[in-house]
Amino acid sequence: MTQQLPEWLDPSPWLDGGGSSPADVERALGCDEPGPRELAALLSPAAHAYTEIMAQRARTLTQRHFGRTISMYAPLYLANYCTSGCAYCGFASDRVQPRRRLEPTEVEKELDSLKGMGFEDVLLLTGERTSHAGFEYLLECVSLAARRFHAVGVEAFPMTTREYAFLANAGCSGVTLYQETYDPFQYDRLHRWGPKKEYLDRLEAPARAMESGMRTVGLGVLLGLSDPVFDAVCLLRHAGHLRRIHWKSGITISFPRLQPQAGNFTAPVPIDEAQLARLVFAVRIVLPDVPLLLSTRERPEFRDGMAGLGITKMSAGSRTTVGGYAGTEPGTDGQFQVSDQRSVPDICEMLRGRGLQPVFKNWDSVFRDGEAGGRG
């Protein structure tokens, strides 16, 4: 099944069909340098009984490496045009919904609105590359954002190394690109048509971004699409591979879980909150120094509980529609349902109540902008 995967990604040596024992879990928890084997054990059914111990370990490691802080960011959907047919996505090309993009003046209004909320870290999102919202459009939007924000990230289509270099020069410091699932067969089945069907092109895009000089690359899988243990071990191996080669770039990992969206796609391998929590704890245990993100897809109570238990970066006040921050009607449906609809001040208050400091500025444009650097 896995012979199609590159050797550096193949998880099969560490997958034993869920046969880990409590002793394996305890060995994993006692391991000085946990890796794929330990991650698989921590995600096995035998680890259920160790959830609280894993949470305690995750909190300790998180505090040690990141302190009592949570970095805050905001996503901004620029466009929902898409040529791909991802079965699980509300923006897929066969979904009947209004399509639009934000024009530059609208982008500026949205950015100003986010800036007014206190954000200094913005993530710009689009669908697959189209004539409406292609590379040049994205480059322009990055430039607009970089004039206002210290940290600008992009979550969009895979690009060439040269294109990533242009984005970096325009002020983009991070690229997020989820493989969605590392299972090549499930990937092929779910990505029905369009450029996103190219598994290897997408798999290799994070390396191209790093090669271009991008400071951080965000990885993740869309939980619910495939076997989470298979995907998690692949994710860990992917991260390790990138870290060995592109040692000057950082990695972040997100935990998006399939939520209801246009098209009414049902998750083939649904995972519940307890599984998601253990996945976060396990990833924190094997990757103690990697920022871990949780989006507003999850309900407030879950996000509250997970803050600081591995999670170090959160979005707040998010809109998954094209536009919607600047007080205007977005005019599109969202990519998925936002479960945590609380305002930025409410989320900050929650974090402070849990002994965590919301950090809006954790980067400085002087690192990218030369002597004139200095936004905000």
Place this chain on the structure above:
Amino acid sequence: MKRQGKLKDEWIVGGHRFSSRLLMGTGKFQDAETMVEAVLASGTQIVTVALRRVGRIPQEDDMLGPLRRLEGITLMPNTSGARNASEAIRAARLGRELSGSPFVKVEIHPNPHHLMPDPIETFEAARILAAEGFVVMPYMPADPVLAKRLEDVGCASLMPLGSAIGSGRGLATTEMLRLILRDARIPVIVDAGLRSPSEAAAALEMGCAAVLVNSAVAASGDPIAMAAAFAQAVEAGRNANLAGLMPRGGGTALATSPLTAFLSVEGQ
């Protein structure tokens, strides 16, 4: 026997005198109030703040504002986040502009995960910033040769790591620190990796001028109490260094078959 009066025990860095031998980091506290209380409890006189956490327009999470209001604190902006010398130099200049302080902790770690300092880029940034008149305090690997190179280009202190930032592995570089201390003409400050006050005391006992801690305080159960504990430990370690430790190892028992029996004893 007449007890001698205790001299004021100060150390000098970049022409500035300090009595506290505990430097504090600020980036990991749960809020500004706790940070300020911990700084006060530590008795520190030098506080480092990351430029990346400093806002041009102060917001709630801005680090600089609350620290500015404290008396007797020297601010030392750090360049954390810089991947190379040119980024660190830009950050240092901006840090000086925003803080008004000539001190800079040169911190260059191209790998954002283990945060180990880049010796080559650190040397280059330190050389240029020292020439520009900064009080340069470089965060560095515990490398005795690099230490002398940094000293030669005009650094005001050396800040070798005890172990990786945030690792809590303590003084893992003891043997290299001893070599650095043996030859250093400027203060040596252990920066990074310390977890417990006893490790800070050990660094001062060895002869380090000071230690810098952040995670050890901010991630402890009670940051304010831990800051005070570090202050006591640093003082104890320094006093032990001044007093002189007893010799390590075997005593002076005489062997029953002395090795030197062959020596003639004149006058017997």
